[in-house]
Amino acid sequence: MPDSADVSVADAALERVRTYLVQHPDGPKRVRLSVEDDGAELxxxxxxxxxxxxxxxxxxxxxxxxxxxSHAELTTQQAADLLNVSRPYLIGLLEAGDIGYRRVGKHRRVQMSSLLDYLRNDDLRQREAADELTALNQSMGLI
Structure with a gap:
């Protein structure tokens, strides 16, 4: 966890990085960073x-x-923690085929890329459901 000094430095740096990205939306592909202390460039x-x-x-x-x-393999507890769900709920997702996994002995291992795919698909499903609900509300004259 960042301490208060780290939070302050991160906040100031974030503003500069965001400004740079907004001012240069299409490039360059490589960016030069300079170190204030000795002028070195990265x-x-x-x-x-x-x-x-x-x-x-x-x-x-x-x-x-x-x-x-993305190629890292996670334990079921690590994967559940990243999804912010219980381990039994995650096991249900694995067994249903919603998230790919492999067995190592009697243990399951979840590839990070599979977890990210699930998150993307879940986000898309949530957006589609919200759009459908909005359209239904509009058709009923509630909005």
Missing amino acids: VVPRTVVELLAQILAHMAAGIGVSIVP
């Missing part, structure tokens, strides 16, 4: 700067951040 892919903005936003809000590679 060259990173733009996607790293975009990820940095997300990390800084969480830190500025006082939320800790973990980075997990």
Whole structure:
């Protein structure tokens, strides 16, 4: 968890990173970062700067951040924690085929990419349901 000093620094840095991304929406593909102390320069892919903005936003809000590679395999408890659901609920999703997994001995392992696919699909289903509800409300004259 970030302390108050980290939150303050992240908040200030987030503003600068967001401003840069807004002013340069289409590139460049590589971004030069300079270190204030010694003037050294780092060259990173733009996607790293975009990820940095997300990390800084969480830190500025006082939320800790973990980075997990998409090919990483998680225990069922780790996967449940990431989805913010109970482990038995996650097991139900695995057994229903909603999230891919493999067995290692008697244990299940969930690939992070499968979990991300589930989250994307779940988000899409929620948006479609909300759109349908909005359309229904409009047709009934409630909105």
